[in-house]
Amino acid sequence: MGLELIADPHSDQAGRLATLQSLDILDTEAEAEFDEVVALASRICETPISLISLVAEDRQWFKARVGMADPETGLDKSICAHAILEDGFFEVEDTRNDPRTVSNPLVAGEPNLRFYAGAPLVAEDGLPMGMLCVLDDKPRKLTELQRDTLRVLARQVMRQIELKQALKQQETLRAEMDHRVKNSLQTIASFVRLYARGVSDPAAKPALEAIQRRIDATGALHEELQNSVTGSVVNIQTFLSRVCSHLQAAAGGQVVIVQSCEAFHLSHDQASAIGMIVSEFAANSLKHGFPEGAAGEIAIAIEKTVDGHQLICRDNGLGSNGAALVAPPSRIGGLGQSLMQAAAAQLGGELETTLSAGGSYLKVAF
Structure with missing residues (x-):
């Protein structure tokens, strides 16, 4: 069956990983809005597995998943790590006929994955963070409508991730502002007390x-x-x-x-x-x-x-x-x-x- 193949690093791996880290999404709790996306993707594409997969330095982590028990895998089991190297939509009709996937342990063994299709999760800087993907245990091909749906859903997932990060930053700035205002008021209050005594x-x-x-x-x-x-x-x-x-x-x-x-x-x-x-x-x-x-x-x-x-x-x-x-x-x-x-x-x-x-x-x- 050949050696296991790990995808090459992205051409701007350092920048990609820095952006992924700045999004503060890895290892966060499950959230309904993302769970709903993978459930819909699996239903529309008629696949038993659907994932929001984020490709980190040494693993792929699933923000949401349907049909996959593990919350993450190593890069040796990651088809998404290959997919983010491609430009746009990535589809493998039969994983056993593609040199990038044939040696993947999830293809060569349980659960015997035979089909993969995914749309990239592209950040505002143009770098891919991961994939919204669907998988099946038999070879197949998506319809154009199914591909378009995955593309649209992937864009919405990325915007939701970036929006959540923007809100976190806003909350941090707001908390700092409230902290400084409170300290300033305490200083003013101290002066008023001292002045009032005299x-x-x-x-x-x-x-x-x-x-x-x-x-x-x-x-x-x-x-x-x-x-x-x-x-x-x-x-x-x-x-x-x-x-x-x-x-x-x-x-x-x-x-x-x-x-x-x-x-x-x-x-x-x-x-x-x-x-x-x-x-x-x-x-x-x-x-x-x-x-x-x-x-x-x-x-x-x-x-x-x-x-x-x-x-x-x-x-x-x-x-x-x-x-x-x-x-x-x-x-x-x-x-x-x-x-x-x-x-x-x-x-x-x-x-x-x-x-x-x-x-x-x-x-x-x-």
């Missing part, structure tokens, strides 16, 4: 505190976005925990801030709105509900409802009993109320507030 102006101090709250909430949002899988949604449970942690640090030890929220995801815009409302409510409670270091509790909860969710903020401070102690509304306080109303609108809900002898209460259903 300020005694009764108008400036609330303004600096308001700036501090908004910086902390935005920093918490970017920290959560940095850790997000998609970068477009935020885990509200961990985000709320971060926001409340910053607020607790500002509150000191007399007032305890507790939070309750199950894990679910919202867009970063919705998360930002929630952070704004929670921060402003807590600031208002600390200022008016617990004057002169009074002890108490601020509770923040996001609950699931039949129609969606609701944000509930409450405290057990002075409430309506402290109305006589409250100074006339300041521009800072008025801005905070306006921001909360705008944030509620951004969530698609309306702000409901109540002041009673038992404390203050806020709800936004969204």
Whole structure:
């Protein structure tokens, strides 16, 4: 039967392997969109085997496969390694009559492959990464329609691989951007804190505190976005925990801030709105509900409802009993109320507030 034949390296083997490595596709988990392609190719070409085969330096690895148990083989068993050396579609009607395939162990022995046809997976730089191929255990010939179908499917497979890599790179850049923004905000927050300690102006101090709250909430949002899988949604449970942690640090030890929220995801815009409302409510409670270091509790909860969710903020401070102690509304306080109303609108809900002898209460259903 002769010696086993391993295909020669591609004429630009170094460049080809570098491109294949940059695609970050080798040894990844199975994905439905690729599994569907090989299932369709096998069905249309009426073959028991179909593969998305990527030819690496010393092996061929199957991103998706039908009719082949092994996830990869050595190059001594790779017909695809020969196929990528050809220009365009590659078809061997009888593998036992072709010197490139006759000594292949999968041809000479089990599963006795007798037919191979494949369309190349060509990257944007024009180099072949592998093949979308179909195989059979008897000699045969594809129709022109079947060949065209494999060509189209191969192009779609390659575009899908490149798209996934582009999205990964975008996510990496986004995570780095969120990381840098978060660090920058933390630096700014430190300067604001230092400056606020030396300020005694009764108008400036609330303004600096308001700036501090908004910086902390935005920093918490970017920290959560940095850790997000998609970068477009935020885990509200961990985000709320971060926001409340910053607020607790500002509150000191007399007032305890507790939070309750199950894990679910919202867009970063919705998360930002929630952070704004929670921060402003807590600031208002600390200022008016617990004057002169009074002890108490601020509770923040996001609950699931039949129609969606609701944000509930409450405290057990002075409430309506402290109305006589409250100074006339300041521009800072008025801005905070306006921001909360705008944030509620951004969530698609309306702000409901109540002041009673038992404390203050806020709800936004969204």
